Amino acid sequence: MPTAVDSPAAEVVVANGKRAGAVRARRDESLTGWAFAAPFAVLFVLFLVVPAGYGLYLSFTGETLTGANSDLVGFANYAEALGDPDMWRSFGNTVWFTVLSTIPLVVLSLAFALLVNLGLPGRWLWRLSFFLPYLLASTVVVLFWAWMYNPKLGLFNGVLAEFGIAPIAWLQNPNVAMISVVLTTLWWTIGFNFLLYLAALQNIPEQQFEAAAIDGAGKWRQLFSIVIPQLAPTTALILTLQVLASLKVFDQIYMLTNGGPAGSTRPIVQYIYEAGFTGYRFGYSSAISYLFFAIIVAISIAQYKLINRRSAQ
């Protein structure tokens, strides 16, 4: 900033005074910044950074409830986890659940959003119907669905009986239980992806459709050559969020099947919970948490690279 000064000497004095003022201003600014960030930073450090660090430390100890063997044990917990068939089975269940749930949760939510976006009458009702379950607590969802899955009195087997079909052990048959869990999850959480797609659909510029219509492109052609490519960034976002959400599955499985029958639906988060809170092996539980976290990071990086490469093309 140019300032009116008469002599070179005065210029130096003013410049020095300015610099001291600037330093003070910057220090004040810094203090103000920290004052604004502090309430969040304190909670963030106390309830995320500290437990994350403490968990990492625990994973290298033999810590149990009684604290009897809290010595450092090196990588023993990690080695044990990698050789634990139940850990691998739970991890496999989580991956299987993620695959089974992500595909319909992305494809069907797109289909629902496309249908609702047609501009048919009763728009608010369709939107409400698909989104409503998302507002329910997992406990409520499970109360509804466990009752419908009830082998003798449930709605599903009642309807099957009307058609003369033998009852299905929805939650008791190891071959069916995971499908039942996925159905419940689909009903419960599709509303979120559906709304993201619906919002994205409304942002597609109209001119593209006019141009396509002039070129004689039919509706199906428009869907595949305009709508779906335009939705690619939304699909990438939904896919990323959905995979992360599915990998964390716990509530509905724990309450519907308790991981059963015979561990056929137990997800990794339930295994971590059981190792910590029913087996009281805090060190071991923490080690599995960190192994799983490493996998989540790897999947996130892979997804990020895949999506970036696609959009670069």
Next chain:
Amino acid sequence: MSTYTLSRGLQRNKAAYRRGHKPGENPWSVSRMVALLILAFLAGTWLVPFAWAILTSLKSEADAGASTLSLSPPDGFSLDAYRKVLSAGDIPLWAWNSLLTSVLITVITVATSALAGYAFSRISFHGRRWLYAAIIAAIIIPPQLLIVPLFRQMLAFDLVDTYWGIILPQAFAPAMVLILKRFFDQIPVELEDAARVDGAHRLRVFWSIVLPLSRPILAAVAIFVFIGAWNNFLWPFIVTTDADLMTLPVGLQTVKSAYGLQYAQNMASAILAALPLVVVFLFFQRQIIKGIATTGFGGQ
């Protein structure tokens, strides 16, 4: 109000047009009717669990546990199950616990996220970069993985079986800080500069200029945090063993195991637990839908 209806009307026209359905075209064409039927079938399917739960909750226990598909149970329909569930005393208490903890979590999260988001957006302070990097990194950490160390920490702080034990670990949200920072970035700095020249302190500027401009995004963040807190199961389940301190989802889970065979009462309590958020949604429908569209993050 009139601009609202107008824009709604425009939106509907836009949607109809988008499909290639020209203004002169028959809106009741065969393909549209087929689409409508499919939509009605799907929406109906999605409402079945609600309908079945409500139906069961209105039956007597004997009827609920006897005839499966009966739409005209011998004992008729009544609100007995609701009366029993409410008079048993625990559900109103758990609902109060849920409300108290969810409101406090929401207030603390929104306040701290807005302040921090503003600092990241406008103020250059020492360590800003690394704190910001830490927050971004934290978004990918699933809270489920921290249950063991966090629980031990709560034991050490003597916060197990307390309201603060439920609230504090849920009372911050790195994703929300980012969302708010991005929003504040878009507010023109000139609006604040004028006030700052007059010597107004940062907090004053933030309070009287920035916050009023941010009402919609603050509402969206608040609604999300509230839904997430109201519905959260795992953490309150771990940190409470005292039935008097349980939140609604945790309490219901324990009752379910205790009275496994009273189907009508089970459904009545589930409906009662679902009701508050459904009502909230009906009131804030537009904000919630807009919020999901603009933030892309949710309770999940």
